Amino acid sequence: xxxxxxxxxxxRIAGPDPPLDRIAHGLTFSEGLVWDRRNGQLFFVDIxxxxxxxxxxxxGREIVLRPSDHANGMTFDRQGRLVVAGWSKRTIWRxxxxxxxxxxxxxxxxxKLNSPNDIVVRSDGSIYWTDPPGGLVxxxxxxxxxxxxxxxxGVFRLSPDGQEVxxxxxxCVYPNGLAFSPDESLLYVNDSRLGIIRMxxxxxxxxxxxxxxxxxxxxxEPGVADGMKVDMEGNVYCTGPGGVHxxxxxxxxxxxxxxxxxxxxxxxxxxxxxxxxxxxYNSVYRTRMKIPGVAVW
Amino acid sequence: MTWKFExxxxxxxxxxGGLAWDGKAMLFSVIDEGRxxxxxxxxxxxxxxxxxxxxxxxxxxxxxxVLYGCQEGGRRIIQFLPDGSAAPTANQLAGRYHNFPSDLxxxxxxxxxxxxxxxxxxxxxxQIFPPLxxxxxxxxxxxxxxxxxxxxxxxxxxAPRAVLLSIDEGTLYVAEGxxxxxxxxxxxxxxxxxxxxVGPYTVLHTFGADHRGPHRSIEGMCLDSEDNIVACAGWKxxxxxxxxxxxxxxxxxxxxxxxxxxxPMRCAFGDVDLxxxxxxxxxxxxxxxxATGRRGVYRGPSPR
Numbered sequence: 001x002x003x004x005x006x007x008x009x010x011x012r013i014a015g016p017d018p019p020l021d022r023i024a025h026g027l028t029f030s031e032g033l034v035w036d037r038r039n040g041q042l043f044f045v046d047i048x049x050x051x052x053x054x055x056x057x058x059x060g061r062e063i064v065l066r067p068s069d070h071a072n073g074m075t076f077d078r079q080g081r082l083v084v085a086g087w088s089k090r091t092i093w094r095x096x097x098x099x100x101x102x103x104x105x106x107x108x109x110x111x112k113l114n115s116p117n118d119i120v121v122r123s124d125g126s127i128y129w130t131d132p133p134g135g136l137v138x139x140x141x142x143x144x145x146x147x148x149x150x151x152x153x154g155v156f157r158l159s160p161d162g163q164e165v166x167x168x169x170x171x172c173v174y175p176n177g178l179a180f181s182p183d184e185s186l187l188y189v190n191d192s193r194l195g196i197i198r199m200x201x202x203x204x205x206x207x208x209x210x211x212x213x214x215x216x217x218x219x220x221e222p223g224v225a226d227g228m229k230v231d232m233e234g235n236v237y238c239t240g241p242g243g244v245h246x247x248x249x250x251x252x253x254x255x256x257x258x259x260x261x262x263x264x265x266x267x268x269x270x271x272x273x274x275x276x277x278x279x280x281y282n283s284v285y286r287t288r289m290k291i292p293g294v295a296v297w
Numbered sequence: 298m299t300w301k302f303e304x305x306x307x308x309x310x311x312x313x314g315g316l317a318w319d320g321k322a323m324l325f326s327v328i329d330e331g332r333x334x335x336x337x338x339x340x341x342x343x344x345x346x347x348x349x350x351x352x353x354x355x356x357x358x359x360x361x362x363v364l365y366g367c368q369e370g371g372r373r374i375i376q377f378l379p380d381g382s383a384a385p386t387a388n389q390l391a392g393r394y395h396n397f398p399s400d401l402x403x404x405x406x407x408x409x410x411x412x413x414x415x416x417x418x419x420x421x422x423x424q425i426f427p428p429l430x431x432x433x434x435x436x437x438x439x440x441x442x443x444x445x446x447x448x449x450x451x452x453x454x455x456a457p458r459a460v461l462l463s464i465d466e467g468t469l470y471v472a473e474g475x476x477x478x479x480x481x482x483x484x485x486x487x488x489x490x491x492x493x494x495v496g497p498y499t500v501l502h503t504f505g506a507d508h509r510g511p512h513r514s515i516e517g518m519c520l521d522s523e524d525n526i527v528a529c530a531g532w533k534x535x536x537x538x539x540x541x542x543x544x545x546x547x548x549x550x551x552x553x554x555x556x557x558x559x560x561p562m563r564c565a566f567g568d569v570d571l572x573x574x575x576x577x578x579x580x581x582x583x584x585x586x587x588a589t590g591r592r593g594v595y596r597g598p599s600p601r
Contacts, residue, residue, distance in 0.1 A: 029425060048425065137351045137371040138422030139394050146375060147383035148349035262423070281425065 001287055002258035010246055010255035013235060015290050018257070023277075024053070024061055024284040029141070031227070032074045032085070032118075033277050033284065034296055035269030042269055042277055043082065044284055045071050048140040052084075055284065065095070070141040073118030073227075073265070076297035078125045085116035087135040088143040092116055092127060092158060105158050105165050111149040113156070118177050118227065118265070121297075122184055125160035126206050128168070130175035130189065155189055157206050168208050169200065177228030177238065177265070181249075182294055188214060190225035190238055197225065197238055197247070215251045217241065227265025227279070231293045237276070239263040244278060259285055268293025300541070300554040300586035302576070306336050306343045313577035315355035315400065315517070316565035317364060320597040323567045323575050325583055328352050328369070333377070336575075336583060338568050347377055351421060355400040355517075355563070359407050362598035367398035367411060372420045374398055374409055374437050386437055387445035394426040395435060395447065400459045400517060400563070403596070404466050408493075409437040410450065412457035412471070432456055434471055436493070450495055451487070455480050459517050459563075462489075463546065464524050464594060469495055472515035472528070474504075482514035484528065484544065501548030504530065512536030517563030517577075521591040525551060529561035529576060541576065543591070558582050566593020 001020035003010065024030070024044070032052075033044035041056045045068060052065040052074070065071075070088035077083050082095040083104065090113050091106040104127065106113060115135025120128050132153045136146045155169035155178060169175070174193035180186065180202070187208055190197045197215045200208035217225055219241025226239040234249035243259035244266060261280035269275045273292040278285045307313065311329030318324075322337040324346055333356065335346040347353075352370035356377075359365055364377040372395060373388035386409075388394055397416035403409050414432045434451040451457065451471065459472035467489050474482035482504040487495035504514040512535055518528035526544040531537055539561050543552040560579025567575050567585075571593040576584045 029423070133349070134422050136349075137368070137420075139372045139388065139420055139426050141422075142371070142373075142385050144384065145382040146351075146371070146385050147347075147377075147381065149381075281423070 004242070004256040004258060006253045006255040007248075009248055013231070013246060013254065013289055013291055014257065018287045018289065020259075021286045022283050023286050024055055025282060027282050027284070029264070029281050030279040030284055031264045032072050033265060033267040033279050034074045034076060034082075035267050035273075035275075035277070036076070037271070037295070037297065038080055040271070042267070042284075043074055044277075044279055045074065047072055047087065069143075070135065072116070072135070073129070075119050075121050077121050077127070078123070078297065080297050083119060083121065083127060085119040085129050087115045087117060088141055090115055090135070090143055090145070092119065092129060104162060105156070108150060108156065108165050108167060112145070114148055114150055114153060115143065117175070120178055120180060122180060122206070124206070127158040128155060128178060128187070130155055130172075130178055132172075132174045132176060132192070134174070155187075159206070166207070168206070169211065171211065176226050179228045179230045179236070180294070181230060181234055182232055188228060188230070188236055190228050192224045192226060195225055195240070197228065197236065213251075215247045215253065217245055218253070219245075219256070222262040226263070229266050229268060229293060231268075231289070231291050232273075233291055237266060239265060239278075244276075257287065268295070298552075298590045300574070300589055302557050302584040302586045304582055305338075305341070305575075305585045306334065306583035307581045309334075309581035311581060312560070312562055312579040313581050313583060314353070315357070315367070315563050316567075316575055316577060317356045317358055318565055318567040318571070318575075318593070318595070318597055319358070320595070320599060323565065323583070324356060324364070325575070325577055326350070326353050326356055326366070327581065328354050331370075333366070338573075338585075347383075352418070355398070355411070357401050357403050358596050358598050359403045359409070360405055361407060364598075365401060365403060365409055367401055369397045369399065369416055369418070370421045372397055372426075374401065374411060387447050390429065390435060390447045390449060393429060396428045396432055398435075399457075402460045402462045402469075404462055407439070410460050410462065410469065411435055411437065412460050414456050414458060414475075434460055434469070448493075453498070459515055459528075461518050461520060461526060464520060468546070470501075470518065470526055471498070472518060474514050475516075476511040476513040476532070482511065484515055484526070484548070486546070486548075499548075501526075501544055502542075502550070505536070507535055509535035513560070515542075516561070519565050520594050521566070522571075522594055523591075525591070527564055527566075527574065527591070529556075529564050531561070533559045541574065554586070556584065558584065566591070571595060
């Protein structure tokens with residue numbers, strides 16, 4: 001894989017020549033990937049293809065759910081159940097082992113959510129998601145009801161008991177990817193329109209303090225601030241122009257992992273959490289890093 | 298008869314687009330603000346009818362009483378339903394996403410005829426689907442299973458801007474061409490065949506050019522009760538200036554009326570007698586001329 005080295009720290013993370021394997025192709029808009037450690041498989045979505053897929057190393061891929069209502073970001077909760085940022089379904093929902101779909105959140109202050117984009121579960125069981133309005137208008141991915149009702153595009157949190165939806169960040173333009181630092185003291189949220197990543201101190205009650213600029217993405221190649229993940233040393237990985245931008249915990253750019261096409265999101269995987277899977281519009285890639293990512297579930 | 302235009306709302310950010318008289322008030326689209334506003338002639342008040350319209354331009358009521366809109370930002374026709382929700386319709390022509398619907402005319406059967414030109418501003422979000430290799434008049438309609446489908450109507454347009462049906466729905470008027478691109482700029486009349494396709498067009502009016510540049514052609518039009526075509530055209534840059542034209546069904550210019558602002562966009566008759574003409578402009582104005590001596594054709598949601 002080609003690497004743009006900006007600072008020597010990237011060689012310690014990525015090595016001199018990390019592999020780049022394409023594990024799936026022929027997709028229209030792949031996104032929402034998450035590693036299932038229990039079964040050693042990767043879940044991902046094709047938003048426009050309206051499908052949730054899973055891919056098993058050495059076996060291949062198969063359909064989990066179609067139609068998916070243009071599902072987007074996915075992760076696992078503390079019980080190992082798939083939870084989904086429903087995007088055009090305008091809900092946060094959970095896939096049960098028997099295939100049932102359980103709606104976890106659909107409204108804030110009585111109004112329908114915009115279109116939940118990406119999602120992360122904190123160790124206390126609370127669920128955080130970004131809620132930009134793109135799933136109401138983008139050709140190829142729209143809801144049954146395309147009317148937007150909320151006057152905010154923010155970050156929401158569903159309490160661990162599933163009872164309360166709280167607006168934790170309200171001053172975003174187009175919030176997209178989000179991830180916690182390894183100790184969960186910080187929440188990173190990026191903004192596709194502004195091309196920035198902000199960091200927020202997480203309080204004990206799950207609310208967050210005021211946002212501070214963490215990093216502004218640079219580059220002119222295809223790609224915007226979209227998916228975002230963190231490794232065990234606190235480095236931040238964010239899609240952006242040209243591929244995956246790697247940023248150290250102080251916000252300094254270390255370099256870029258150059259991915260063909262337009263990167264949309266990524267996930268850590270494998271038994272040691274050192275594989276980094278990356279979705280682009282049309283494909284899913286896999287590379288391998290020298291330090292592990294933050295495990296999911 | 299001289300028409301006296303008065304400014305009744307605006308200016309707003311960016312150009313204003315389509316209008317629709319709802320029986321009591323005039324709805325008009327503020328495209329770049331993503332809003333449809335409602336001007337009440339009794340009180341003079343302007344209220345918000347919808348927000349977050351994602352650059353909806355042309356609006357019109359269907360025979361079902363539902364307001365339809367041309368959503369340029371999403372490249373689709375949507376329905377603004379009475380409960381406040383909005384429903385998408387079909388947005389593919391033979392498996393390909395169409396362009397940027399701009400203006401529409403809805404017939405008594407509920408079929409939505411719309412212009413589908415290119416647009417300099419891309420649709421919202423990632424650019425996955427390229428535009429069509431043609432810019433045509435298309436028609437949205439229900440198939441035998443009540444599913445929305447889209448059919449192509451014209452095969453000889455390059456930049457259709459405005460569409461209009463005659464009172465008997467036997468003629469489709471198309472304003473072809475815009476001053477920002479090379480090509481014909483003219484008002485055409487297509488006969489509508491019994492099967493719903495159209496035959497060869499006649500040209501009702503042609504717009505010229507001079508050393509100052511091309512004369513701006515028609516961006517919007519409506520019918521009067523005598524089947525004449527009332528059209529917004531012209532600009533200050535060249536030609537006779539911003540005007541409202543009244544064309545007979547055969548293309549004779551019956552009247553012209555200067556508009557006091559540049560770039561008249563769309564027009565519609567309103568007020569209780571349907572005798573006032575409302576005009577939107579490229580600078581975000583809503584103008585009205587009362588007592589035009591003409592009357593509109595009511596297409597609103599309920600009988601008057």
